[in-house]
Amino acid sequence: MKRRVTHEKTLSKLSGSLLLVGAGKMGSVMLDGWLARGLAPKRIAVIDRDISLGFGGVLWGELRGLADPETVVQNYITGLGGGDVCPEHLENMLSDLYARAFADAPAMMEAL
Numbered sequence: 001m002k003r004r005v006t007h008e009k010t011l012s013k014l015s016g017s018l019l020l021v022g023a024g025k026m027g028s029v030m031l032d033g034w035l036a037r038g039l040a041p042k043r044i045a046v047i048d049r050d051i052s053l054g055f056g057g058v059l060w061g062e063l064r065g066l067a068d069p070e071t072v073v074q075n076y077i078t079g080l081g082g083g084d085v086c087p088e089h090l091e092n093m094l095s096d097l098y099a100r101a102f103a104d105a106p107a108m109m110e111a112l
Helices: 007-012 024-036 058-063 087-099
Strands: 043-048 072-077
Touching: 024 058, 043 058, 043 087, 058 072, 072 087
Parallel strands: 043 072
Antiparallel strands: none
């Protein structure tokens, strides 16, 4: 007999960190589904390799509207124009995200 796992119970019990890398538009669909099923993150880092001037990353603009208003949804811009996304950038993003109490303007990681 197979045991059925309900995602609602599983997601609401997630207490560690979840890192979703390189997911693009599918990442926003996955996150939307997880949030609808009870995942309640305190912080979300959105890494964009594009920018809408005067606004921020395109994916960030979509994802921040899905999260709870109390959630820190911080945008990190890196790899513009096909530039490399270095491990150091990811380390800096995570360090910055965990230190934040609230979201701020998009951070350009090449400049850090």
